[in-house]
Amino acid sequence: MKFFSRSAAAVPRPAERGAVAAELDRVSYAVEGKTLLRDVSLRLPAGEVLAVVGPNGAGKSTTLGVLAGDLRPDSGRVLVAGRELGGWSGIELARLRAVLPQQNTVTFPFSVEDVVRMGRTPWEGTEAEDFDETEIAAALKATGMTGFAGRRFTTLSGGEQARAALSRVLAQRAGILLLDEPTAALDLRHSEEILTLATVRAEAGDAVLVVLHDLGLAAAYADRVAVLSEGELAAEGTPAEVLTESLLSEVYRHPVEVLTHPRTGKPIVLPHRAAEERR
Numbered sequence: 001m002k003f004f005s006r007s008a009a010a011v012p013r014p015a016e017r018g019a020v021a022a023e024l025d026r027v028s029y030a031v032e033g034k035t036l037l038r039d040v041s042l043r044l045p046a047g048e049v050l051a052v053v054g055p056n057g058a059g060k061s062t063t064l065g066v067l068a069g070d071l072r073p074d075s076g077r078v079l080v081a082g083r084e085l086g087g088w089s090g091i092e093l094a095r096l097r098a099v100l101p102q103q104n105t106v107t108f109p110f111s112v113e114d115v116v117r118m119g120r121t122p123w124e125g126t127e128a129e130d131f132d133e134t135e136i137a138a139a140l141k142a143t144g145m146t147g148f149a150g151r152r153f154t155t156l157s158g159g160e161q162a163r164a165a166l167s168r169v170l171a172q173r174a175g176i177l178l179l180d181e182p183t184a185a186l187d188l189r190h191s192e193e194i195l196t197l198a199t200v201r202a203e204a205g206d207a208v209l210v211v212l213h214d215l216g217l218a219a220a221y222a223d224r225v226a227v228l229s230e231g232e233l234a235a236e237g238t239p240a241e242v243l244t245e246s247l248l249s250e251v252y253r254h255p256v257e258v259l260t261h262p263r264t265g266k267p268i269v270l271p272h273r274a275a276e277e278r279r
Contacts, residue, residue, distance in 0.1 A: 016046070017046055022080045025076055027066055028040070028073060037073070037232075051210050052064070064209065100177075104161055111153065112153055115167075120136065145167050161185070183212065254272070
């Protein structure tokens, strides 16, 4: 399925697949004396989906927040399109990267279309503004939210709100997508559709970072996986290289089994469950 056609007003992107779109260089970050990230280096290439996984409190959302520029690291560098984050103005950064946070709080009675239109704000006054309606319609269609365009955002279910918020991010048409648990409120079908959409955007040249709890989704859709543990980067590589029984059992402090999908050859990660006693 083709979700988007590239407009003539597309934002600048790295020259080729694999070029570094954004990067953390030995970043550390602490809050009230608690270290949440410690000396983390991570590269986000164009044309790839990078899944960031790890147990609760591992530093996944903090990593995304630092890379987005929402959190300022205590040490290390954050680069976007080859330039340190502080070298970009707010509007320039909004044209380069789009961020989907975990919580999508909207308190005013905006319609879904109003919320999605907010994603076009960085392009106001530029030639790209001519594509606003096209991009909004395409984003709503991609997430299956076209029929909800006139609904008030606050009347939607949690999953519908998540898809509307993702529509806003897609309409922004930035070349770097930073998605924090985009499938958390979604059912199986919509989770699969959203991550399929992430791969389509990567294939079109975008750099996509997605924070996931579901290791099965990370294995199925990511080009590379970064595993965080207690604020440190425990491993990074392809799903087959990283999602191993030994590493995951240690990081998650629970035994796991890793099988190989007979058709795709990709890992299938299952928690080990003791057999129930028969009465």
